[in-house]
Amino acid sequence: MKINIMKNVIKRSSGSGAEFSLIRYNHITKNHQATDLLGFFTEELKSIYWGEITLLRALSEMISYAGSYELGTTLTLHYESTQNHITRLEDVFTGLGIKPEAKNCEAMKGLVKETEEIISKTEPGSIRDEGIISAVQKIEHYEIATYGTLCSFARTLGRDDLAIILQKTLDEEYDADEKLTEIAETKQFELYDEGEKERETNKAAKTDLKDKDTLKGPLDPDPA
Numbered sequence: 270m271k272i273n274i275m276k277n278v279i280k281r282s283s284g285s286g287a288e289f290s291l292i293r294y295n296h297i298t299k300n301h302q303a304t305d306l307l308g309f310f311t312e313e314l315k316s317i318y319w320g321e322i323t324l325l326r327a328l329s330e331m332i333s334y335a336g337s338y339e340l341g342t343t344l345t346l347h348y349e350s351t352q353n354h355i356t357r358l359e360d361v362f363t364g365l366g367i368k369p370e371a372k373n374c375e376a377m378k379g380l381v382k383e384t385e386e387i388i389s390k391t392e393p394g395s396i397r398d399e400g401i402i403s404a405v406q407k408i409e410h411y412e413i414a415t416y417g418t419l420c421s422f423a424r425t426l427g428r429d430d431l432a433i434i435l436q437k438t439l440d441e442e443y444d445a446d447e448k449l450t451e452i453a454e455t456k457q458f459e460l461y462d463e464g465e466k467e468r469e470t471n472k473a474a475k476t477d478l479k480d481k482d483t484l485k486g487p488l489d490p491d492p493a
């Protein structure tokens with residue numbers, strides 16, 4: 270499930286598209302107390318920096334709730350990647366000549382909360398794993414959208430050096446999303462197989478009951 274963001278990134282970064290972005294985001298930034306595209310870029314960086322730190326903490330929890338070895342391994346690898354994402358964001362801040370700063374991100378807060386709710390409402394097993402995967406994929410899609418936009422902004426600002434750093438993270442977010450899709454599809458097959466077995470067992474149980482009824486015959490009438 271790959272979001273087709275790169276097309277937009279290329280479109281935005283070329284010719285009049287870049288000018289359009291500047292006009293559009295100069296308008297948007299009024300609400301973010303930023304006065305220009307660089308300001309909006311910086312605000313977005315702070316927000317995703319907060320998001321990555323929050324995700325890192327959440328992932329350490331999620332790993333312990335993953336039922337399957339494969340999901341646990343994928344989340345562990347993503348935990349390690351997320352550490353690199355944080356370091357890269359710090360490099361981008363440094364490249365801009367400012368200190369790294371985290372700004373509360375309501376979107377990431379909500380997405381992480383959803384993951385916690387899924388864990389609290391499910392028992393360990395395939396269903397919980399499916400729930401964790403779906404919640405983490407939502408987080409990945411949010412990150413893909415954010416890093417896609419940040420890459421575009423960096424190029425528009427003439428900071429290809431920063432865009433290259435951000436693109437590395439964007440590629441890793443895509444990879445993590447694809448891996449989660451693979452696991453989810455495998456899990457769905459497992460669930461289907463489990464469901465089939467359960468249906469077969471139910472059928473056998475019904476037949477068994479029917480046979481017992483036939484053997485037992487009608488109830489004896491009251492001796493009275």
Ligand SMILES: [Fe+2]
Nearest residue numbers: 321351354412
């Ligand atoms: Fe990330």
